[in-house]
Amino acid sequence: GAVVSQHPSRVICKSGTSVKIECRSLDFQATTMFWYRQFPKQSLMLMATSNEGSKATYEQGVEKDKFLINHASLTLSTLTVTSAHPEDSSFYICSARDLQGDFEQFFGPGTRLTVL
Amino acid sequence: AQTVTQSQPEMSVQEAETVTLSCTYDTSENNYYLFWYKQPPSRQMILVIRQEAYKQQNATENRFSVNFQKAAKSFSLKISDSQLGDTAMYFCAFMKNGGTSYGKLTFGQGTILTVHP
Numbered sequence: 001g002a003v004v005s006q007h008p009s010r011v012i013c014k015s016g017t018s019v020k021i022e023c024r025s026l027d028f029q030a031t032t033m034f035w036y037r038q039f040p041k042q043s044l045m046l047m048a049t050s051n052e053g054s055k056a057t058y059e060q061g062v063e064k065d066k067f068l069i070n071h072a073s074l075t076l077s078t079l080t081v082t083s084a085h086p087e088d089s090s091f092y093i094c095s096a097r098d099l100q101g102d103f104e105q106f107f108g109p110g111t112r113l114t115v116l
Numbered sequence: 117a118q119t120v121t122q123s124q125p126e127m128s129v130q131e132a133e134t135v136t137l138s139c140t141y142d143t144s145e146n147n148y149y150l151f152w153y154k155q156p157p158s159r160q161m162i163l164v165i166r167q168e169a170y171k172q173q174n175a176t177e178n179r180f181s182v183n184f185q186k187a188a189k190s191f192s193l194k195i196s197d198s199q200l201g202d203t204a205m206y207f208c209a210f211m212k213n214g215g216t217s218y219g220k221l222t223f224g225q226g227t228i229l230t231v232h233p
Contacts, residue, residue, distance in 0.1 A: 044207070046220060046221065046222075049220065103211065109159065109160050110159045
């Protein structure tokens with residue numbers, strides 16, 4: 001149980017285009033999901049907290065107009081990188097908390113974004 | 117704000133030996149959780165062990181145990197009988213219990229552990 005999926009696992013896009021990454025909780029409901037960014041051999045940096053049915057809460061320094069987050073259902077949150085540039089290339093990871101569970105978060109397998 | 121510090125960028129250990137990874141944190145909170153996560157080359161984050169701050173007893177999970185020193189704000193991870201599959205990047209993480217930051221994880225810089233045969 002407690003599986004989180006991400007799609008796509010890898011994406012390559014041209015500079016200036018937008019890319020959508022999906023995060024799904026497969027066997028539980030998640031009112032809260034989190035989006036992280038990770039550069040090679042570095043730590044995870046929290047970008048935003050996604051709450052079902054409400055606006056996401058962004059961490060300081062994260063451009064909300066560039067990283068659009070939508071949490072339309074209890075099992076799906078999406079991160080859209082708008083007008084992507086090479087510096088947006090990174091590994092993006094989502095996590096989710098089980099509505100019926102305790103404080104533990106379950107992580108998705110991540111999405112590697114490469115912007116050419 | 118909370119900070120988590122892992123002062124060992126890289127560690128190595130021989131198979132079957134024991135290794136300890138260090139973690140210190142800084143917080144003014146009294147009620148919180150601490151975690152160790154493992155990130156193997158697949159990049160999938162895996163929870164290794166967790167500790168509730170209100171519990172004095174150190175958490176253990178099979179070969180993994182922690183030394184939680186609340187007053188010193190220290191939370192080290194001991195891996196016994198190291199296995200090749202333990203090779204990964206290990207992250208120490210902090211989460212406040214309650215309040216607006218509930219659920220947010222603050223990660224340390226990570227320690228790359230290599231287990232040699």
